[in-house]
Amino acid sequence: MAAGLGTRMKSEQAKVLHRIAGRPMLHWVVTAARAAGAEKIVAILGHQLDAVRASLDASFGAGAIAIAHQTEQRGTGHAVQCALPAVAAESDDRIVVILTGDAPLLASERIAELVTACTASKSGLALLSTVPDRDMPYGRLVRDDNGVLERIVEHPDATPAQRAIRDTNAGFYAIRLGHLRKDLNALRADNAKGELYLTDLVAHAYARGGATAIDAPFTEVAGINDRVDLATVDVAARKRINEGWMRAGVTMADPATTFIDADVGPLGKDVWLGPNVALRGKTTIGDGVHLDVGCVLTDVTVADDTLIKPYSVLTETVVGERAKLGPFTHCRPGSQIDEDVHLGNFVETKKTHMMAGAKANHLAYLGDASVGHKANIGAGVITCNYDGVGKYQTTIEAGAFVGSDSQLVAPVTVGRDAYVGAGTTVTKDVPRGALAIARVKQVNKEGWADEMREKLDMRKADKPSKDA
Numbered sequence: 403m404a405a406g407l408g409t410r411m412k413s414e415q416a417k418v419l420h421r422i423a424g425r426p427m428l429h430w431v432v433t434a435a436r437a438a439g440a441e442k443i444v445a446i447l448g449h450q451l452d453a454v455r456a457s458l459d460a461s462f463g464a465g466a467i468a469i470a471h472q473t474e475q476r477g478t479g480h481a482v483q484c485a486l487p488a489v490a491a492e493s494d495d496r497i498v499v500i501l502t503g504d505a506p507l508l509a510s511e512r513i514a515e516l517v518t519a520c521t522a523s524k525s526g527l528a529l530l531s532t533v534p535d536r537d538m539p540y541g542r543l544v545r546d547d548n549g550v551l552e553r554i555v556e557h558p559d560a561t562p563a564q565r566a567i568r569d570t571n572a573g574f575y576a577i578r579l580g581h582l583r584k585d586l587n588a589l590r591a592d593n594a595k596g597e598l599y600l601t602d603l604v605a606h607a608y609a610r611g612g613a614t615a616i617d618a619p620f621t622e623v624a625g626i627n628d629r630v631d632l633a634t635v636d637v638a639a640r641k642r643i644n645e646g647w648m649r650a651g652v653t654m655a656d657p658a659t660t661f662i663d664a665d666v667g668p669l670g671k672d673v674w675l676g677p678n679v680a681l682r683g684k685t686t687i688g689d690g691v692h693l694d695v696g697c698v699l700t701d702v703t704v705a706d707d708t709l710i711k712p713y714s715v716l717t718e719t720v721v722g723e724r725a726k727l728g729p730f731t732h733c734r735p736g737s738q739i740d741e742d743v744h745l746g747n748f749v750e751t752k753k754t755h756m757m758a759g760a761k762a763n764h765l766a767y768l769g770d771a772s773v774g775h776k777a778n779i780g781a782g783v784i785t786c787n788y789d790g791v792g793k794y795q796t797t798i799e800a801g802a803f804v805g806s807d808s809q810l811v812a813p814v815t816v817g818r819d820a821y822v823g824a825g826t827t828v829t830k831d832v833p834r835g836a837l838a839i840a841r842v843k844q845v846n847k848e849g850w851a852d853e854m855r856e857k858l859d860m861r862k863a864d865k866p867s868k869d870a
């Protein structure tokens with residue numbers, strides 16, 4: 403169920419697309435359902451249907467998740483009514499699991515437990531209950547004198563005595579399709595919210611012997627209604643992710659400030675992560691990689707034994723084995739950094755291939771370039787790749803040496819083992835093994851500086867002093 407408005411988020415974006423550890427909250431729920439072995443997943447959408455569908459298609463494949471359209475949000479019972487046509491071909495004895503789209507931390511094992519409990523229950527209905535650690539406006543579980551679940555009373559409809567009940571409805575259910583079909587028809591909107599409550603199915607199950615409630619930890623089932631909930635659940639998600647990676651052999655200097663998105667991985671053995679490291683998107687990290695303080699990697703692949711020093715920012719980049727980057731290296735999309743490459747402080751790459759053993763240790767911009775095996779890029783080198791209209795390619799062949807403060811005006815090639823003298827503006831291709839030098843010839847004026855100083859001293863002596 404993901405059709406709701408999410409009014410309390412106060413957002414232009416549909417609530418279920420807000421992210422927890424980098425992944426839209428609805429995608430967490432779909433991922434858990436898949437992991438639990440769901441044969442068919444139907445997302446009930448309404449508010450911002452197109453945006454939510456596009457997001458599901460992008461992550462799970464076009465059409466992989468069926469969509470049921472709830473045009474008007476008339477309650478959770480009505481939402482599920484809207485999904486019935488999507489399972490019209492299924493037989494009555496099949497089990498349907500109903501999940502809320504705004505509670506992302508539900509584990510797939512819990513879904514399996516629900517199904518098992520539903521199968522065992524005479525009533526054909528099982529649900530998750532929870533005891534919140536703070537006051538939540540959840541539905542309360544009302545039991546009869548024998549402890550059998552009689553019904554759920556929603557928070558707005560509950561008496562003070564009912565609100566004192568500690569067991570609440572977490573919003574996850576498994577039910578036989580036959581019962582679902584029949585009981586949904588009987589729902590009435592005669593309640594405080596004037597909605598069709600899915601929770602009224604519990605009263606129907608009482609007539610069949612009572613639904614089974616399975617208690618789940620609150621942190622796992624907590625729903626998100628506003629941005630305070632969003633932050634709280636995000637912290638819990640990140641803690642779970644970090645603990646998983648630490649158990650798999652990753653060291654974190656400060657887990658509390660280490661931000662690893664849900665879709666990141668694998669991370670290798672003996673990876674070391676400094677404080678404030680953020681790994682985002684589809685990043686993967688090899689064995690023995692060291693990522694020091696403040697590194698931010700988005701959609702990056704890092705091979706084994708690479709060292710990335712503090713405050714380096716890499717995006718859509720592939721890094722080879724034993725490379726040494728940073729501090730303050732910036733690799734922008736399309737960078738390919740091969741094995742044993744060194745990139746130092748304030749070096750920026752974009753759509754650039756640094757081949758094995760190439761070095762650019764200080765202050766350089768290398769864009770739309772290929773830098774050959776063991777080529778050396780001096781301090782302050784710039785590829786002038788853009789003329790205001792088009793982007794052009796710079797090719798620096800293997801073993802070339804580009805002196806400090808040179809500009810390479812693309813399109814241009816520096817041949818194999820060639821030299822570019824410091825301060826040269828290269829506008830023509832440099833042949834293999836040649837030296838290119840293009841700068842104003844130096845003139846030395848003997849004694850000029852000494853004479854200049856003498857003149858200045860004399861002028862100072864001539865000036866009358868202030869207190870004379």
Ligand code: UD1
Nearest residue numbers: 403404405406475476477478481503540541571573599625
């Ligand atoms: C619901 C339960 C409540 C439970 C709580 C747990 C009902 C009537 N109440 O209350 O017992 O304690 O969840 O979080 O079910 N939705 C639709 N279409 C609608 C209405 C809602 O798709 O017409 C979706 C929402 O997008 C959301 C989910 O259903 O993902 C839950 O809806 P919400 O309005 O948040 O229900 P609660 O009031 O939280």
Ligand code: CA
Nearest residue numbers: 504625626627
């Ligand atoms: Ca809710």
